[in-house]
Amino acid sequence: MEKKPNIIFVTFDNGRADHLSFNGYGKKTTPFLDSLAKKGVCFKNAFSTGPGSPLSFIGIFTSTYPLDHGGYSYVDRPRVLFPEALREAGYTTVGVHSSPYLADYFGYNRGWDKFLYLNYFKKNTAAASPISPGLRKETAKAKVLKKTAESHSWLKKRIPFLAVIFRIIERTLLFVRKLIKDSLHFRPAFFIAEKINAEVETILDGVTERPLFLWVHYMDSHNPYGLFGRTGHGLVRKVKYYICDWAGFLFGDFPPLLRIFVPLLKSTYDDSLSYVDENIKNLLDSLKQRGILNDNAIVVITSDHGEVFLEHGEYGHPQMLYNPNIRIPLIFYSPNGLDAKKVEKPVSLIDVAPTILDFAGAKKPESFRGENIFEGERDVIVQASESEGDLTGHAFTGIAMVRGGYKFMLYKKEKSLFPVNDAEEIKSVYNEKRDIADEMEQRLAKAIPYMDNFYQHE
Amino acid sequence: MSNSNENSSHDEVMEQLKALGYIDPGAGSSIWQAVLARIFGLKNKIKSVFKKSSSTRSIEDRED
Numbered sequence: 001m002e003k004k005p006n007i008i009f010v011t012f013d014n015g016r017a018d019h020l021s022f023n024g025y026g027k028k029t030t031p032f033l034d035s036l037a038k039k040g041v042c043f044k045n046a047f048s049t050g051p052g053s054p055l056s057f058i059g060i061f062t063s064t065y066p067l068d069h070g071g072y073s074y075v076d077r078p079r080v081l082f083p084e085a086l087r088e089a090g091y092t093t094v095g096v097h098s099s100p101y102l103a104d105y106f107g108y109n110r111g112w113d114k115f116l117y118l119n120y121f122k123k124n125t126a127a128a129s130p131i132s133p134g135l136r137k138e139t140a141k142a143k144v145l146k147k148t149a150e151s152h153s154w155l156k157k158r159i160p161f162l163a164v165i166f167r168i169i170e171r172t173l174l175f176v177r178k179l180i181k182d183s184l185h186f187r188p189a190f191f192i193a194e195k196i197n198a199e200v201e202t203i204l205d206g207v208t209e210r211p212l213f214l215w216v217h218y219m220d221s222h223n224p225y226g227l228f229g230r231t232g233h234g235l236v237r238k239v240k241y242y243i244c245d246w247a248g249f250l251f252g253d254f255p256p257l258l259r260i261f262v263p264l265l266k267s268t269y270d271d272s273l274s275y276v277d278e279n280i281k282n283l284l285d286s287l288k289q290r291g292i293l294n295d296n297a298i299v300v301i302t303s304d305h306g307e308v309f310l311e312h313g314e315y316g317h318p319q320m321l322y323n324p325n326i327r328i329p330l331i332f333y334s335p336n337g338l339d340a341k342k343v344e345k346p347v348s349l350i351d352v353a354p355t356i357l358d359f360a361g362a363k364k365p366e367s368f369r370g371e372n373i374f375e376g377e378r379d380v381i382v383q384a385s386e387s388e389g390d391l392t393g394h395a396f397t398g399i400a401m402v403r404g405g406y407k408f409m410l411y412k413k414e415k416s417l418f419p420v421n422d423a424e425e426i427k428s429v430y431n432e433k434r435d436i437a438d439e440m441e442q443r444l445a446k447a448i449p450y451m452d453n454f455y456q457h458e
Numbered sequence: 459m460s461n462s463n464e465n466s467s468h469d470e471v472m473e474q475l476k477a478l479g480y481i482d483p484g485a486g487s488s489i490w491q492a493v494l495a496r497i498f499g500l501k502n503k504i505k506s507v508f509k510k511s512s513s514t515r516s517i518e519d520r521e522d
Binding site: 103104106117122187188189222248316388390 | 465467469470471472473475476477478479480481
């Protein structure tokens with residue numbers, strides 16, 4: 001029987017495809033990933049299942065669309081996380097990350113021999129938390145937050161100028177509070193890549209069983225960009241980090257003011273991508289030394305979604321279906337196993353899990369919607385869904401399909417069609433290419449049983 | 459520091475979401491906005507009651 005390969009799955013947050021140098025970006029942001037893209041299989045048109053970690057990782061790990069099975073707030077049956085299937089196939093499974101949306105709290109801890117969710121807000125109390133995983137919506141605090149949010153919306157609708165003034169005053173006061181809090185007791189938003197790698201080293205010291213499936217997720221390209229620069233990476237990076245952090249905090253809601261900072265935000269975002277790139281290299285070097293990254297090992301590298309810098313009026317990764325927000329890098333690499341090539345066909349992250357299971361010789365769970373990414377060509381579907389930060393109240397905000405060189409979008413009741421490689425996505429060709437758009441809409445209706453909901457969203 | 463956990467609490471996760479900007483850090487502190495909104499809401503409610511009662515009266519008047 002052929003020996004099962006070790007599988008190394010590396011993901012990083014906010015990896016906008018066109019900011020990576022192997023996709024033709026003007027700056028050399030990712031020299032190490034460039035070399036892997038050259039030696040491995042590089043998918044040039046890979047799409048996330050949604051513009052946000054919860055919508056995307058549910059696609060990556062369970063090979064389902066975010067709004068299947070009633071939504072994406074908590075991973076529950078019938079969904080199966082692919083590490084569960086790997087474990088059944090004899091793999092030792094280890095996951096290390098620092099993203100709240102991938103915490104055990106949201107159900108991502110199934111199928112792991114070791115699952116490490118790193119969070120600086122962990123209370124170091126001796127008593128274990130009595131709260132079971134899952135959403136706890138009805139706390140008194142949650143009720144107050146909901147009421148005040150409703151009131152703000154009310155004010156915004158009826159007396160908009162007053163709402164803006166209140167918001168500015170409030171932001172300023174909060175900023176002062178943030179400065180005081182940060183200077184007295186700073187807690188980083190996530191573990192930076194160096195620390196993640198250190199945790200991986202520690203955890204792997206205690207794991208000798210093979211074959212191994214290792215998943216590592218980096219947060220560094222997420223806001224606040226350049227967090228790593230806060231300590232020990234030079235004064236310039238430190239200053240860039242602080243300006244970006246403060247600008248995002250103060251002006252995140254005010255695009256005209258934030259626009260002034262966009263060049264700096266982009267530059268710091270690019271620095272973060274380079275930092276991730278460097279740490280992926282360090283991780284793989286270390287895994288090579290340990291004999292985990294051996295000749296027949298499989299390495300898969302991707303990101304969950306992109307990032308927008310006001311190209312369409314918003315900043316971050318709002319629930320929009322434009323390419324900067326949903327196109328992501330995807331590389332499969334094996335030192336001895338895969339022929340190097342660039343693949344132009346559109347693919348979805350929904351196909352990553354079935355492909356990994358095929359490499360592992362593991363059985364594909366019935367709930368999976370994807371197929372092996374190397375076989376055939378399929379319609380790519382992306383869903384957008386607004387929700388509260390704690391993932392309550394999923395809306396059917398928008399849906400897109402990529403097929404035959406075009407992208408059809410139904411977004412807040414508006415239909416549009418763009419050539420898939422249109423970098424701007426400003427002029428829709430929906431009226432000129434109505435037959436293509438109609439066909440894609442019909443295909444969506446067939447693939448998505450709850451499609452009607454997307455026509456209702458305002 | 460290795461803080462592996464399989465039992466993260468609501469607050470721990472929410473605090474991190476707040477630090478990442480997913481939950482508005484100002485939401486909890488804008489109770490004064492809520493109060494103002496309620497006052498304006500109440501004013502509008504009173505107005506609408508008056509409007510309703512005056513329109514009702516005018517219909518009654520016509521009937522008379």
